[in-house]
Amino acid sequence: MTENMTKKKMIITGGLGFLGSAIAKNFFHKYDLVIIDNESTNVIKADELSLLSDQIIYKKLDLALLNEQEKDWFKKELEDTTYFCHFAAAVGVKKIDENPNAAIINEYQVNQNILPLIAQSNAKLLFASSSEVYGNATECTEDQSLEIGSPDTLRWGYACNKLMTEFLIKSYEIPHITLRLFNVTGPGQSPDYGMVIPKMIKDAKEEGSINVYGDGNQCRSFCDVEDFLKAIDILISNDMFHNQTLNIGNDKNLITIKELAHLIRDTLKVDAQINYLNFHDVYSKNSDDIYKRSPNTAKLKEIYTPEIDVKSIIRKIAEHKYG
Numbered sequence: 001m002t003e004n005m006t007k008k009k010m011i012i013t014g015g016l017g018f019l020g021s022a023i024a025k026n027f028f029h030k031y032d033l034v035i036i037d038n039e040s041t042n043v044i045k046a047d048e049l050s051l052l053s054d055q056i057i058y059k060k061l062d063l064a065l066l067n068e069q070e071k072d073w074f075k076k077e078l079e080d081t082t083y084f085c086h087f088a089a090a091v092g093v094k095k096i097d098e099n100p101n102a103a104i105i106n107e108y109q110v111n112q113n114i115l116p117l118i119a120q121s122n123a124k125l126l127f128a129s130s131s132e133v134y135g136n137a138t139e140c141t142e143d144q145s146l147e148i149g150s151p152d153t154l155r156w157g158y159a160c161n162k163l164m165t166e167f168l169i170k171s172y173e174i175p176h177i178t179l180r181l182f183n184v185t186g187p188g189q190s191p192d193y194g195m196v197i198p199k200m201i202k203d204a205k206e207e208g209s210i211n212v213y214g215d216g217n218q219c220r221s222f223c224d225v226e227d228f229l230k231a232i233d234i235l236i237s238n239d240m241f242h243n244q245t246l247n248i249g250n251d252k253n254l255i256t257i258k259e260l261a262h263l264i265r266d267t268l269k270v271d272a273q274i275n276y277l278n279f280h281d282v283y284s285k286n287s288d289d290i291y292k293r294s295p296n297t298a299k300l301k302e303i304y305t306p307e308i309d310v311k312s313i314i315r316k317i318a319e320h321k322y323g
Helices: 018-027 048-050 068-078 094-096 100-119 155-171 198-206 225-240 257-268 310-319
Strands: 008-013 031-037 057-060 084-086 124-130 137-140 176-181 210-213 219-220 243-248 253-254 273-275 294-295
Touching: 018 031, 018 048, 018 225, 031 048, 031 094, 031 253, 048 057, 068 100, 094 253, 124 225, 155 176, 176 225, 198 210, 198 257, 198 310, 210 257, 219 257, 219 294, 225 243, 243 310, 253 257, 257 310
Parallel strands: 008 031, 008 084, 031 057, 084 124, 124 176, 137 294, 176 243, 210 273
Antiparallel strands: 219 253
């Protein structure tokens, strides 16, 4: 029996995006991969997958608009799948602000199409949820009560969809791990959708300025994608936290946006002006700023403690040409 025949199979939706492609690059030598993407927010091109392995199967597919033939293909691929990594979603505050209705409706339609099919298979689901479900909160723990903002601000629809997906996964009794991600970033992440560190680095180097919204005292906790991948590898390899929710983040990297702007300027050694702008001069009334959010990572640290600090993250992204 060949090595390839002994491999387990993994499907990755959003597999051309930042996190999906990172998982593909990390796991292609361990698993037979099937990559699905609609190519709306991809950071790599489909033909780059062949550089990893000529055994990777790629399918361009809009999971919100599956026809019967595509559903049949999807069901067939699920038959011998061990892990289903669901990372397909609208990404970035900017993109969601530009078309919040589409983001909300699209996520709903994706759930309607794929969750019943996954439930009929034996695949274990790794779902990329979001720290957005915590709203404005510090020391966010997986089992705390959640309070999401008013539907008058459509940004909160993104959080509601993520949370509803979590409920649906449990309702369908799909074997799963739900990952609530706290600002996972790193080399290769695009600055085009409002991702904070890549956007600030690009603006500092190309525009000679960094924009900060409000007074800059909003708090964020950034996690390097390398730490994210190490945690995922341990989770999958040891089949841990079955049917549980897990925060993925780095609580040591809690920093205000104002401090982050200064740290980027100092780390890159560039003469960049820091501009303080009103949030709603840039984003619409459909969006709202998050003032504070930090992860409680006690559960994560049972298996892995993130190691990479913010300054190192900045250097790595800048060296990679920030996207």
